[in-house]
Amino acid sequence: MSDxxxxxxxxxxxxxxxxxxxxxxxxxxxxxxDDAEFLKLVRVCPAALYKxxxxxxxxxDYSGCLECGTCRIACGDTIVKKWVNPAAGCGVQYRYG
Incomplete structure (x- = not known):
């Protein structure tokens, strides 16, 4: 085993x-x-889009969205009223991994 x-x-x-x-x-x-619900998004968004x-x-700011859906899962029944994939040709293009 390596260290x-x-x-x-x-x-x-x-x-x-x-x-x-x-x-x-x-x-x-x-x-x-709601303040408490928005704070959830601040805490869980991996792209830090909520501030x-x-x-x-x-x-x-939606423009740096990673399209992971974390916000939809965390607050989809409360303050996230719509979450869909961006239009064709738009959104994130992963270049690592």
Whole structure:
């Protein structure tokens, strides 16, 4: 057995992906999302697309979406009103692994 440890820098791997954002979002949230539910999205989104600013303003940017569906699973019955795959030719193109 070897003592060699292999580490993976996830940010570095994600940086090589290509994103072609659609003109229309493929994720639609409730108009006034509940604070606790939005905080779930902040915590679980691997692309960190959901943010709460220092003044409490909620921000969401679909253009870097990894299309993993985590937000749909976490809040699909509450504040995620629509989640579909981006239009053909749009979205993420994985270039690592």
């Amino acid at each position: 060699v440890k292999i580490t993976v820098n996830v940010d570095k791997c994600l940086a090589v992906n290509k994103y072609e954002p659609d003109e229309q979002t493929h994720i639609v949230l409730a108009d006034d999302p 709460i600013e220092a003044d409490g303003t909620k921000r969401f």
